[in-house]
Amino acid sequence: MRAVVLLKQVPDLRLGGVGVRADGTIDRAAAQPITNPADLHALEAALQLADEVCALSMGPPQAETTLRDALAVGAQRAVLVCDHLLAGSDTWATANALAAAVRWIGDVDLVLCGISALDGETGQVGPSVAQRLDWPQATGCESLTVDGPSLIARRVVEGGYERLRLPLPALVSVGETGFEPRYPTLPGRRRAAAAVIERVGAADLGVGAADVGLAASPTKVAKMTPSPFPDRGCRFVDRDGFGFDDLIRELIARGAFDQREAVAEDVVGAPVTTIGAPVHDGDASLWVVAQMVDGTLDRATLELLSKATTLAPQLGGGVGAVVLCADADVDVDASVMAAARHGADVVYLARAPALATYRAEPFARVIADAAVARRPNVVLFAATTTGRDLAPRVASLLGTGLAADCTDLYVDSWSRMGVTYEQLLHMVRPAMAGGVLATCLCPRARPQMATVRPGVFELRAAPRRPRVVPLDVTLSPADLRVEVLERRTSPADVDLRDADVVIAGGAGCDEAGWHLVEALASAIGGRVAASRGAVEAGLAVRAQQVGQTGATVRPRLYVACGISGALQHAVGMQESATIIAINRDPNAAIYRLAHFGIVADVREAVPELVAALGRGRPHAG
Numbered sequence: 001m002r003a004v005v006l007l008k009q010v011p012d013l014r015l016g017g018v019g020v021r022a023d024g025t026i027d028r029a030a031a032q033p034i035t036n037p038a039d040l041h042a043l044e045a046a047l048q049l050a051d052e053v054c055a056l057s058m059g060p061p062q063a064e065t066t067l068r069d070a071l072a073v074g075a076q077r078a079v080l081v082c083d084h085l086l087a088g089s090d091t092w093a094t095a096n097a098l099a100a101a102v103r104w105i106g107d108v109d110l111v112l113c114g115i116s117a118l119d120g121e122t123g124q125v126g127p128s129v130a131q132r133l134d135w136p137q138a139t140g141c142e143s144l145t146v147d148g149p150s151l152i153a154r155r156v157v158e159g160g161y162e163r164l165r166l167p168l169p170a171l172v173s174v175g176e177t178g179f180e181p182r183y184p185t186l187p188g189r190r191r192a193a194a195a196v197i198e199r200v201g202a203a204d205l206g207v208g209a210a211d212v213g214l215a216a217s218p219t220k221v222a223k224m225t226p227s228p229f230p231d232r233g234c235r236f237v238d239r240d241g242f243g244f245d246d247l248i249r250e251l252i253a254r255g256a257f258d259q260r261e262a263v264a265e266d267v268v269g270a271p272v273t274t275i276g277a278p279v280h281d282g283d284a285s286l287w288v289v290a291q292m293v294d295g296t297l298d299r300a301t302l303e304l305l306s307k308a309t310t311l312a313p314q315l316g317g318g319v320g321a322v323v324l325c326a327d328a329d330v331d332v333d334a335s336v337m338a339a340a341r342h343g344a345d346v347v348y349l350a351r352a353p354a355l356a357t358y359r360a361e362p363f364a365r366v367i368a369d370a371a372v373a374r375r376p377n378v379v380l381f382a383a384t385t386t387g388r389d390l391a392p393r394v395a396s397l398l399g400t401g402l403a404a405d406c407t408d409l410y411v412d413s414w415s416r417m418g419v420t421y422e423q424l425l426h427m428v429r430p431a432m433a434g435g436v437l438a439t440c441l442c443p444r445a446r447p448q449m450a451t452v453r454p455g456v457f458e459l460r461a462a463p464r465r466p467r468v469v470p471l472d473v474t475l476s477p478a479d480l481r482v483e484v485l486e487r488r489t490s491p492a493d494v495d496l497r498d499a500d501v502v503i504a505g506g507a508g509c510d511e512a513g514w515h516l517v518e519a520l521a522s523a524i525g526g527r528v529a530a531s532r533g534a535v536e537a538g539l540a541v542r543a544q545q546v547g548q549t550g551a552t553v554r555p556r557l558y559v560a561c562g563i564s565g566a567l568q569h570a571v572g573m574q575e576s577a578t579i580i581a582i583n584r585d586p587n588a589a590i591y592r593l594a595h596f597g598i599v600a601d602v603r604e605a606v607p608e609l610v611a612a613l614g615r616g617r618p619h620a621g
């Protein structure tokens, strides 16, 4: 088998070191160039599966060091795509160049890449390359086995995994939970130092200024700002006569223990069902692609619909929910009603047996066909493992840009070189390992597309009486070539998104500390979450992680126990209404975010907090 591995050289952002200069450009000076960590797992997968491995990178001449590192661990061939025409390429343009390079290499059975890059964190290039090559894809895989002419891929999804059978050739992105990278040997290093790296330019690949580079890129970065880190003027327990009992009184006064208001259930009238009827005018301009969990609409979809109701009037049009399903497994009426309760003016319904289980290719085909026919201005997806797998494929089919994992959306005008673009969707997303907030735009291409982090927008009732409009489903055998062999999930016990109270533990907890975190959660009636430090220490599971690569939560009360407050953790919890931090380091960054602080050992502070809760809030339990 012949495999190509896509390797990106990125600044090492794992310990910070990247900031924004006064002119809004990125200052990478302090960050060393490294091979993107997830790509190393992809390289290891290639070395284990293939007889011949070609390392492929796109970048400046310095990216040769990444390719030499790949040769040192066993890759047989290395190709660098290097051309000034490529500068400023977004993911769409990068995918054009890389797909052309894979064709140029020729006779490839498998392309592997990391699930996402440390700097951009979009995860879009892999699926976009797959679409350009018209190959099947599997993203975020942790194990792969070759089975005759196909590949069995185990793909990580929320709360579990799915197993897919993909015919080769195929593209697979690999996460950081499988294929532990190997180290180079001394002979390997010597061989790599002497090896010839093949350099190819845009002309060799048959791509030009219409395909690659800044001008060809549909997305533009309007501005970069340092991630805001609010300093909330933390009030410390045991200082200035403020004790544990005062803390409990303050928490009660701030409503930290109140129940969340229920979302109104009533719909204004029943939906107007036009199933089977011809399509009428009055299409929605902003679409939310619905995601299903256990046959009902996922909460992240409803959050997006809630937000869409405030955006759509500014864009001049209504909100559409796009529901893809098979009749057998889904209560279609319940899904329509749920969409209607949260603001859908139109529910676009695609029903076919082939849509029973999510697969990127048929879903992308149906959504893209509908978008071509009905021309929505904006299409949004929740940035779940499904949304991040699907949206790049749809964007590639439509030839438009996509902003990944956004944390805010707003509508505004934008002027550039004397041209003013009105009513543009501004898509705000963390970049550079969360150190920077980038505002992305898609000024010319349509639809404007984004994936949005679950949990960043509030769930609100906005009852509508929607029209239900059927969508055509025309699929070819090529759209159905991936087979879902198995899907296993158990998300319920660690779903943090609708928790009113979250008690989170970090690397500052040992096992005894972790038991205290759990005891505090059961005393208050909260759910237990974790920092990545705690997950890496084996105290918690991945689904409990809060932060940039975990869940985003906005509970009424968040208690951070032994958590330092790294930026990547903060982005997942800083919107919590009340934050208490327990950390023995008085200078810990978490105290800048916290409303209340307890400078103490977790093992001392948590029992005192539980006791104070018992006194001040006797009904807790």
Ligand SMILES: Cc1cc2nc3c(=O)[nH]c(=O)nc-3n(C[C@H](O)[C@H](O)[C@H](O)COP(=O)(O)OP(=O)(O)OC[C@H]3O[C@@H](n4cnc5c(N)ncnc54)[C@H](O)[C@@H]3O)c2cc1C
Binding pocket: 013, 014, 015, 118, 433, 505, 506, 507, 508, 509, 513, 530, 531, 532, 533, 534, 545, 546, 547, 548, 549, 550, 551, 561, 562, 563, 564, 565, 566, 567, 568, 569, 572, 582, 583, 584, 585, 588, 600, 601, 602, 603
């Ligand atoms: C691309 C990228 C994505 C990331 N995504 C995430 C993410 O989604 N979520 C996330 O959390 N991190 C993420 N990280 C990692 C993040 O940068 C931090 O490394 C991580 O949050 C640290 O976890 P921590 O605060 O538990 O551990 P540490 O930073 O080690 O902090 C432990 C804290 O506990 C305190 N402490 C120690 N012992 C005690 C004690 N007995 N009592 C009280 N306090 C004590 C210490 O003073 C210290 O402040 C990401 C990093 C990168 C590069």
